[in-house]
Amino acid sequence: MPEPTTRPPARPVDPSTGPSGLDSLAARLQSHRARRLPGRHWMVRCGVVLLIAEQGPGGAAPALLMMRRAERAGDPWSGQVSFPGGRVQVEDADTRAAALRELSEETGLQPDASFVPIGRLSDLLTREHGRQRPMVVTPYVYQVPRALAVAPGAEAARLWWEPLTTLVDTDRQRTQIWRVAGLPLPFPAIEVSGARLWGLSLMMVKELVRATGLKPR
Numbered sequence: 001m002p003e004p005t006t007r008p009p010a011r012p013v014d015p016s017t018g019p020s021g022l023d024s025l026a027a028r029l030q031s032h033r034a035r036r037l038p039g040r041h042w043m044v045r046c047g048v049v050l051l052i053a054e055q056g057p058g059g060a061a062p063a064l065l066m067m068r069r070a071e072r073a074g075d076p077w078s079g080q081v082s083f084p085g086g087r088v089q090v091e092d093a094d095t096r097a098a099a100l101r102e103l104s105e106e107t108g109l110q111p112d113a114s115f116v117p118i119g120r121l122s123d124l125l126t127r128e129h130g131r132q133r134p135m136v137v138t139p140y141v142y143q144v145p146r147a148l149a150v151a152p153g154a155e156a157a158r159l160w161w162e163p164l165t166t167l168v169d170t171d172r173q174r175t176q177i178w179r180v181a182g183l184p185l186p187f188p189a190i191e192v193s194g195a196r197l198w199g200l201s202l203m204m205v206k207e208l209v210r211a212t213g214l215k216p217r
Contacts (some may be wrong), residue, residue, distance in 0.1 A: 034122045034123070037123040040136040043133070044136070046086060046136070049100065049141075050121070050208065052203060066081055081199050083201060085099050086102035086105075087135070089101075110147060116144070119206055120138065121140075123138050137200060170216060176198040
């Protein structure tokens with residue numbers, strides 16, 4: 001009887017290697033099995049886009065489009081780092097359509113054939129802004145050849161392309177304090193371009209890193 005064989009572990013992807021490394025990243029993401037929450041069709045739905053550029057600004061290493069939300073009264077996530085996206089509206093066919101519509105509204109980008117879908121991440125459960133109703137957030141990952149010029153919409157205070165190398169830089173790990181019922185609680189965070197990425201957005205990034213095997217730095 002032949003001895004069982006084991007598959008060697010996949011080699012980590014170095015995000016600084018440009019398009020060749022990103023091709024490997026995309027291939028792994030396409031085989032990633034994202035979790036789909038049961039009963040999601042009966043909840044408030046939200047779609048977001050994680051947009052990766054093969055070449056960052058000035059031909060630099062691959063980068064991820066990030067957004068800092070505008071300061072708005074009554075918005076618990078006001079001013080936080082996030083990704084373009086929003087709730088499904090009547091005119092949206094599904095969560096992907098909602099995510100792409102919000103991408104256009106919040107960044108000025110017009111998705112075309114150069115926006116290549118390379119996968120999706122797991123559904124995340126949260127609550128609707130200002131209400132207690134459960135909301136399911138579905139992240140979609142797209143790839144474009146280069147970092148595109150963006151123009152912040154009404155809901156975005158700032159937009160920028162963050163190098164993928166930042167997301168796996170252990171020296172950038174921080175702790176974010178957030179008050180829950182008046183109690184200060186610590187949450188993991190990453191320092192990105194003068195802001196802190198944490199919460200649901202960080203959960204998306206961590207899954208992206210795990211699914212694609214991005215190499216820690």
